Amino acid sequence: xxxxxxxxxxxxxxxxxxxxxxxxxxxxxxxxxxxxxxxxxxxxxxxxxxxxxxxxxxxxxxxxxxxxxxxxxxxxxxxxxxxxxxxxxxxxxxxxxxxxxxxxxxxxxxxxxxxxxxxxxxxxxxxxxxxxxxxxxxxxxxxxxxxxxxxxxxxxxxxxxxxxxxxxxxxxxxxxxxxxxxxxxxxxxxxxxxxxxxxxxxxxxxxxxxxxxxxxxxxxxxxxxxxxxxxxxxxxxxxxxxxxxxxxxxxxxxxxxxxxxxxxxxxxxxxxxxxxxxxxxxxxxxxxxxxxxxxxxxxxxxxxxxxxxxxxxxxxxxxxxxxxxxxxxxxxxxxxxxxxxxxxxxxxxxxxxxxxxxxxxxxxxxxxxxx
Amino acid sequence: xxxxxxxxxxxxxxxxxxxxxxxxxxxxxxxxxxxxxxxxxxxxxxxxxxxxxxxxxxxxxxxxxxxxxxxxxxxxxxxxxxxxxxxxxxxxxxxxxxxxxxxxxxxxxxxxxxxxxxxxxxxxxxxxxxxxxxxxxxxxxxxxxxxxxxxxxxxxxxxxxxxxxxxxxxxxxxxxxxxxxxxxxxxxxxxxxxxxxxxxxxxxxxxxxxxxxxxxxxxxxxxxxxxxxxxxxxxxxxxxxxxxxxxxxxxxxxxxxxxxxxxxxxxxxxxxxxxxxxxxxxxxxxxxxxxxxxxxxxxxxxxxxx
Numbered sequence: 001x002x003x004x005x006x007x008x009x010x011x012x013x014x015x016x017x018x019x020x021x022x023x024x025x026x027x028x029x030x031x032x033x034x035x036x037x038x039x040x041x042x043x044x045x046x047x048x049x050x051x052x053x054x055x056x057x058x059x060x061x062x063x064x065x066x067x068x069x070x071x072x073x074x075x076x077x078x079x080x081x082x083x084x085x086x087x088x089x090x091x092x093x094x095x096x097x098x099x100x101x102x103x104x105x106x107x108x109x110x111x112x113x114x115x116x117x118x119x120x121x122x123x124x125x126x127x128x129x130x131x132x133x134x135x136x137x138x139x140x141x142x143x144x145x146x147x148x149x150x151x152x153x154x155x156x157x158x159x160x161x162x163x164x165x166x167x168x169x170x171x172x173x174x175x176x177x178x179x180x181x182x183x184x185x186x187x188x189x190x191x192x193x194x195x196x197x198x199x200x201x202x203x204x205x206x207x208x209x210x211x212x213x214x215x216x217x218x219x220x221x222x223x224x225x226x227x228x229x230x231x232x233x234x235x236x237x238x239x240x241x242x243x244x245x246x247x248x249x250x251x252x253x254x255x256x257x258x259x260x261x262x263x264x265x266x267x268x269x270x271x272x273x274x275x276x277x278x279x280x281x282x283x284x285x286x287x288x289x290x291x292x293x294x295x296x297x298x299x300x301x302x303x304x305x306x307x308x309x310x311x312x313x314x315x316x317x318x319x320x321x322x323x324x325x326x327x328x329x330x331x332x333x334x335x336x337x338x339x340x341x342x343x344x345x346x347x348x349x350x351x352x353x354x355x356x357x358x359x360x361x362x363x364x365x366x367x368x369x370x371x
Numbered sequence: 372x373x374x375x376x377x378x379x380x381x382x383x384x385x386x387x388x389x390x391x392x393x394x395x396x397x398x399x400x401x402x403x404x405x406x407x408x409x410x411x412x413x414x415x416x417x418x419x420x421x422x423x424x425x426x427x428x429x430x431x432x433x434x435x436x437x438x439x440x441x442x443x444x445x446x447x448x449x450x451x452x453x454x455x456x457x458x459x460x461x462x463x464x465x466x467x468x469x470x471x472x473x474x475x476x477x478x479x480x481x482x483x484x485x486x487x488x489x490x491x492x493x494x495x496x497x498x499x500x501x502x503x504x505x506x507x508x509x510x511x512x513x514x515x516x517x518x519x520x521x522x523x524x525x526x527x528x529x530x531x532x533x534x535x536x537x538x539x540x541x542x543x544x545x546x547x548x549x550x551x552x553x554x555x556x557x558x559x560x561x562x563x564x565x566x567x568x569x570x571x572x573x574x575x576x577x578x579x580x581x582x583x584x585x586x587x588x589x590x591x592x593x594x595x596x597x598x599x600x601x602x603x604x605x606x607x608x609x610x611x612x613x614x615x616x617x618x619x620x621x622x623x624x625x626x627x628x629x630x631x632x633x634x635x636x637x638x639x640x641x642x643x644x645x646x647x648x649x650x651x652x653x654x655x656x657x658x659x660x661x662x663x664x665x666x667x668x669x670x671x672x673x674x675x676x677x
Contacts, residue, residue, distance in 0.1 A: 022578035023501030030492035030548040031507060034514060036533075037545035041525030042517075048528065059528060114416050128664065129420040132427070135660045135667075137607035139625045140649035143632060144430045147445070147642050154429060154445040223423070284520040287609045291629045305520045312524050313614070322524050329521040336516040 049322035059318070071319035072327070079200055082320060085299070085307060087199025093283060093303040095210035100221045101278040108226040108274065112233035113263070127234075131227035138224070138287040145220050146170060146292070169216040173298030175208030176215060213297030217288055225281070229274045236270040237263070269343070276339040283332055304328050434458070434647035441642040457643035458651075467648060469620065470627035474606060474652075477543055477623065481605040484547035486597050490590065492548070493556025494582055498565065508557070514550040520610065527614040541615045542623075546605060552597050559593035560586070592666075599663050606656055624652040 044059065052067050053059040075086040115126050133141065148154045149169035156166030167174075181187075188194075189204030197203050210218060240263070248258045264271070286305040294306040302310075304324055312321030429448060433441040434457050436450040444451070461467040495501070496508050526545055527536070535541030567589075571581050587594070609625040616622075622630070628648045631641070660667060 019499050019578065020501040023495045023499035023504065026495035026499065026578075026582075027492040027507055029488040030511075030553055033488070033544065033548040034511070034550065037526065037529060038514060038517065038522065041522070041529040044528045044532070045525040048524070058532060060532070111419065114412065114419070117412065120412075120416075124664075126416055126420055129423045131667075132657075132660070133423060135603060135656055136653045137609070137625060137656070139607075139609060139628050139632075140653050143628065143645045143649040144426050146632065147430065147433060147441075147646060148426055150442075150445075150642075152442055152445065154426075157446040223426075227423075280518070284518050286520045286523075290609070290613065291632050293633055308521070309523055309613075313527075318524070325521045325524050329518065332518045332521070333516060340516075 045322045045325065048318050049326050051319055053318050055312075055316040055318050067319065071323040075320055075323060075327075076199065079196070082311075082317075083200040085302070086304070086324060087201040088205070088299055089302045089304045089307040090199060091201060091206055091208070092210070092214055092300055093285070093305075096214060096218060096221075096285060096303070097279065097282045099210060099215075099218045100225075100282045101275060103218070104222045104225050104229060104278055105271070105274050107222060108229035109233050109267075109271075111226060111230040112237055113259075115230070116234055116237045127230075130230055133224045134227035136224075139291055141220060141224055142288050142291040145216065145223075149216050167212050170213050170292060171297055172212035173300045175211050175300070177207055177209030179209075179212075208300075211297055211300035213301050217285070217292075217301060220288060221282065221285065225278070229278070232270055232274055233267065236267050240266050272342065273339075276335065276342075280332055280335050280339070283328065283335070430646045431650055434643050434650050436643055438641065438643060441646075454643075457647040460644055461647055461651070465627075465631070465644070465648075466619070466622070467627070467651070470622050470624045471651075473621060474624040477539070477546075478602055478605040480543050481546045482598060482601040484543075485549060485552050485601040486594055488548040489552030489597060490556045490587065490594065491582070492553045493558075494560050494586060496553065496557045497560035498568070499578065511550045511553050515554060523610055523614045526611060530615055535615075537616045537618055537621065539621070542612060542621065545615070546608070546611060549601075552601065555597055555600075556590070556593055559590055563589055595663065595666060599659065599667060602659060603656055624648075628652060 048059050049071055050066060050068060051059065051064050052070075053064045057063075074080070074082045076083065111130050114120075115123055115130070117123075120126070150156075151166075151168040153169075155169070159166050189202065193203035193207070195202060197206065244262065244266070248262050253261065284305055285303055286309070289301055289303055289306040290309070292301065294302040294310060305328060308321045308324040308328065310321075311317045311324060315321075429446065432448050432450055433445065435453050435455070436444075437452065437454055437456070440451055496504060496511075530536040530541040530545075533541075535544070568581050568585055571585050572578075576584075607625065608623075609629065612621075612623045612626045616626075628645070631645050631648055
């Protein structure tokens, strides 16, 4: 393990000769690609976020002016359409996170526990079934979901059989909370809630809840990520092993007692990993929204990541687009730092390595990462 | 990682390593109520599995239906009249083969590049002594946390500056190495003993020769892991291909099918056409998944055991 890599005393010339040169040669391609296509571009985008570049010619040409934090101000503190768009995107994503993170955690944990049962036949089949959606491309899944969730689609046909008339999922911009309130006859806000509030969005709009369209995307997210997280939980469950299972059985604990007093506490590190990975991943949702078209459903499925793309590539407001991307960047880095810090606090040294590997494996299949 | 890359041990269904036999036998003796519980458990699982699988099944079936039937009779599993019209259109009106060709080319090059460059770098960071090694490693660790989605605008900017925008080069080169891949390989090399290489080195073999002929063959499990992640990742990549190209000739499967969804090709919902495209683009990844199923499941499953 790490011991092998520890620096050892120099042995003069001998077998270590030329190692420094070889070392740099070996890492050169990876370092070059990372520097040119990751570090430098980020610096370039930071400049663009503080400039008035409009997409023509190079952002480094002398006619582009430095405008300081103007772009950041336009989307956060100055009243106007740009601010409201950003505020709406933040609200949409906030509801997305609030629903996706707990639901995917609970569902993947339940799947893992079911699949982990000792006396289960065909467990390979079940694992495959639950994990398969995580392997397929988001584009393909969106195609499938649009088909399932059209007004006359399979989902509505299924719930129609129960006598419920389903909505036109991906085109319905009604917020769930608004919808529930209107069932009680409340269709418009009290005057206090109608005032523009934080990020130019009124309290009434902040409280709208996820739109029906966003809810379909939430279901899609849970469908695609629960398999990955199931594997993480499964690994943790297997490391608990059967001895503890038997001990609990001997002590006469029932299944519920066992779940809450033994299983959940022992899974705490994994639970934390899954929660934070979910949190980090679900603030980055982009692919689905791009494929569906972020402008649809009355703007209720737009997210900051999508808005950054649209502002730049469609509206040619590159400064604002880059500014949104940077706000998102800083926010996600903060989440990651909190995660790393807590994992370091909590887990004994030996397991840090494990946690990191775990994080990468899951990151790849949930968010950008290698995907 | 150690466990993650050890080939799954020889039990017939790799996954059942942990299945202890005793509790199973004991359960049999418990009788009635327990048996009912087990049955209930199976019913729940089968129900859940149906929810996860059925969408894929009716997608395949709907891709063989007519437009009208796909819309009116979405839930049925067997088409009234089987038609291959959607697939014929995909290979006629739609440049689907071109998209597939681009995706295949890019995935192969990117996967090869990643496996090679990331293992080179991982090996150097794990084994070779050179000044600046720690700094580079810490930098890679820091880069791990850069969220992919905020790279869209920066990547476009740099490709445009370098004149690589809308070229295969621009679509491929930025993906050729990832910090995550370097990290996985370094972790693996850290876990295998150094003694064999040292023997070779004493015999006077060059560093690259040692790496190529001795170390890489030993690293097969980690290479396979990286291969799977890279191939799946580049096959399914969407964001980068949105910002690195604009010509229709450079469409990949992901961007091409995404353009089908936004309805660039005529009117109607065209569900069979879109679903046929989705089915076809999923097949290679699905095949890969089934070939390496056990390894994929263990890649994450093994990690926790450490």
